Amino acid sequence: MTNLFSLIDKLHQEQNLSGQELKVLIEGRDQKTAEYLYDKARQTAIATFGRGIYLRGLIEFTNYCRNDCLYCGLRKSNLNLERYRLSLSQILDCCALGHKLGFRTFVLQGGEDHYFDDERILQIISEIKSAYPDCALTLSLGEKNPKSYKLFYQAGADRYLLRHETRNESHYRFLHPKSMSLSHRLDCLKTLKDIGYQVGCGFMVGSPEQSVQALTEDLLFIKSFEPHMVGLGPFIPHQETPFRDYPSGSLELTLYLLSIVRLLLPKVLLPATTALGTIHPKGRELGILSGANVIMPNLSPVETRKKYALYDNKICVEDRPTDCHACLKTRLSSIGYEINVGRGDSPLVASSEIDGLLLAPLPINALLKERKGESL
Numbered sequence: 235m236t237n238l239f240s241l242i243d244k245l246h247q248e249q250n251l252s253g254q255e256l257k258v259l260i261e262g263r264d265q266k267t268a269e270y271l272y273d274k275a276r277q278t279a280i281a282t283f284g285r286g287i288y289l290r291g292l293i294e295f296t297n298y299c300r301n302d303c304l305y306c307g308l309r310k311s312n313l314n315l316e317r318y319r320l321s322l323s324q325i326l327d328c329c330a331l332g333h334k335l336g337f338r339t340f341v342l343q344g345g346e347d348h349y350f351d352d353e354r355i356l357q358i359i360s361e362i363k364s365a366y367p368d369c370a371l372t373l374s375l376g377e378k379n380p381k382s383y384k385l386f387y388q389a390g391a392d393r394y395l396l397r398h399e400t401r402n403e404s405h406y407r408f409l410h411p412k413s414m415s416l417s418h419r420l421d422c423l424k425t426l427k428d429i430g431y432q433v434g435c436g437f438m439v440g441s442p443e444q445s446v447q448a449l450t451e452d453l454l455f456i457k458s459f460e461p462h463m464v465g466l467g468p469f470i471p472h473q474e475t476p477f478r479d480y481p482s483g484s485l486e487l488t489l490y491l492l493s494i495v496r497l498l499l500p501k502v503l504l505p506a507t508t509a510l511g512t513i514h515p516k517g518r519e520l521g522i523l524s525g526a527n528v529i530m531p532n533l534s535p536v537e538t539r540k541k542y543a544l545y546d547n548k549i550c551v552e553d554r555p556t557d558c559h560a561c562l563k564t565r566l567s568s569i570g571y572e573i574n575v576g577r578g579d580s581p582l583v584a585s586s587e588i589d590g591l592l593l594a595p596l597p598i599n600a601l602l603k604e605r606k607g608e609s610l
């Protein structure tokens with residue numbers, strides 16, 4: 235039988251394993267090997283990022299969505315959800331509060347909402363970037379056409395999160411409606427990277443019908459795609475979805491996979507997700523101790539937070555951003571870490587490139603004209 239400790243050593247040294255080795259590492263895990271793995275991943279994260287944890291201020295600006303992903307509480311078939319959209323001034327209020335608290339990255343996240351067409355998104359990007367030129371802006375708006383992605387980038391957006399959800403075709407089909415396809419999702423990710431965004435992919439751990447084979451394919455994909463960020467959190471069911479009766483993903487497997495991802499890609503930005511904090515009171519701290527180096531507190535207005543229910547029992551829905559910030563500070567210091575107040579760009583992106591971006595967002599009108607002329 236393969237010795238798991240030597241596989242972990244190999245992963246640590248070579249930052250790679252074959253599919254078969256990854257499978258063995260996942261299937262054969264026990265507490266001792268897990269602790270060994272967490273330790274290697276934690277040391278690797280500290281070697282790259284120190285003990286500073288980057289914060290991303292999450293602004294959930296719309297819970298409308300045209301899609302019907304079977305695992306998601308925002309799916310269009312959920313008729314029991316009260317829908318909302320934040321106005322531009324509400325979004326800017328969230329940024330103002332976040333900036334005051336020291337956030338230097340804002341994440342604009344929403345369902346795939348047609349109301350927010352390119353013009354409206356460009357307006358939002360431009361207003362945020364002109365008010366806060368020292369901040370990075372991450373978009374998480376789902377699948378768009380390449381021209382829209384390019385316009386948003388030219389307007390000043392820096393990063394884009396688009397979880398691939400699963401790299402296994404039949405598993406993808408199980409989780410999504412017929413109107414969506416894995417190949418399109420992967421094309422979007424490639425386009426985003428080609429445009430120049432810092433790109434994040436990722437998946438849920440323990441989603442319905444997820445096999446070890448599917449997890450292995452996810453890890454191999456992540457290694458070969460080399461994203462700047464990986465979002466990886468446990469599946470949690472939502473009562474208004476077809477997956478309401480499936481169990482949540484496990485804390486232990488999520489931490490294990492976080493550590494593997496850290497060792498596969500030592501420089502990746504890896505959040506300890508809110509979902510992890512939802513399945514265990516110390517989930518985010520444990521995530522950091524397993525190699526994560528980012529936390530994404532919520533800056534959305536308290537009134538709308540409950541309505542952005544991707545899954546049940548999400549934490550922090552009633553906490554004001556100032557309280558969240560203080561709470562995180564205490565939580566991080568309890569495990570020997572602290573908040574890093576920088577923008578937290580990917581170490582894979584040269585700082586000269588970032589300085590160039592800070593100076594050069596294009597005005598919206600020019601971008602829209604360009605689009606009309608189809609010159610992109």
Ligand code: SF4
Pocket residue numbers: 299300301302303306307308309310344345346376
């Ligand atoms: S996962 Fe995203 S695209 Fe799918 S239904 Fe939810 S918000 Fe919409």
